[in-house]
Amino acid sequence: MQNYLAASKYIDFDHPEVAAKAAALAEGAATPLDVAQRCFEFVRDEIRHSSDYKLNPVTCKASDVLRHATGYCYAKSHLLAALLRANGIPAGLCYQRLTVGTDGGPYCLHGLNAIHLPQFGWYRVDARGNKPGVTARFSPPTEVLAFAVRPPMERDLPEIWVEPLPVVIHALETYPTYDQVLANLPDVALLG
Template sequence: MAESLERFLEDTECVDWTDMLVTRETAQAITGCVTDEEKVKAIFEFVRDDISNAMNIDSVALPWTASTTIRAMIGNDDAKAMVLAAMVRALKIPAGFCYQRLTVVDDDSEGHYLHCYNAVYLDGNWVKLDASGRLGAKDVRFCKIEPDLAFIPREVYGECNVPGIFAEPYAPSVDVIRNAGSISDIIFGLPDSIDVEPDIKE
């Protein structure tokens, strides 16, 4: 298991946890925390509550790396997940990415997109965390026992949880955010399926 977790600790272009801004915000967020669980919970609440979701406020800021998202204090679901992963990895705790296939609107008339959230390896188990804070999801809480996610997939509309945990955010999703000129480009441009195998199968 130790070798398979190495990829979940890497510093990458998107999850740039060695950036000085990321390490500084991490240290500030975990002030007063002692255990790894306390530290991850504090980071989760910082990302959930303090970094605005660009999809909620029609922002023109479209950062796509952890450091630029912290600098702007705004980002879409994927960007916020990159921040959480980067800050947790800065503590040498493995963190990865999970996905749900969700509808773009209330039904499936406008198709689907991939919603990104996190998995963090705590006390020998993967803990699912969704700090996106979308559409009133601020009440979604840190929970080690059962995933408390912002969205519950509705099978009738073709929504589902994508199985597995990925060490890096899905590249086609990152490309959409990187090249987007507007929120609409992201909403209608994100892929609706994943064609690569997860690093951790569930």
């Protein structure tokens, strides 16, 4: 579990601005569950999704997401993990493989988080940001994610990652504008 509490290059809660925001979100909270909900709702509601709002710069590190108040779902998940870990709440990164359009390929990864809550164990949340047709909430133990997967090619990937996938980092660090990332969304091949 210690790995899910560690700071890193992309989940940089040791950055002064991230540490300060994490402390402010926890102030006066009665329980870790309250802290987790505050962190989730802050990232979901106050950090704008790069593609929805057509915003640059493309962010990746939690501190950059916080500073610019924008990020793709992946970057927002890095910030949420950082805020939670800074408050001693284990957090990991999860992915779904979803269709880019309305049906069939191409496909892309969608980034979200898993939070370890003492009462419930691992609980997935999606701080991507709500909009018409997309509603995610913090409602443990029930998951209320932004997107439901539609088999056979859409999937919930079962892993809870400590660090972002390299293909995600590549997309966020290679393409300098939100529309270039949108045209080159990361994906992984499915096995079997």
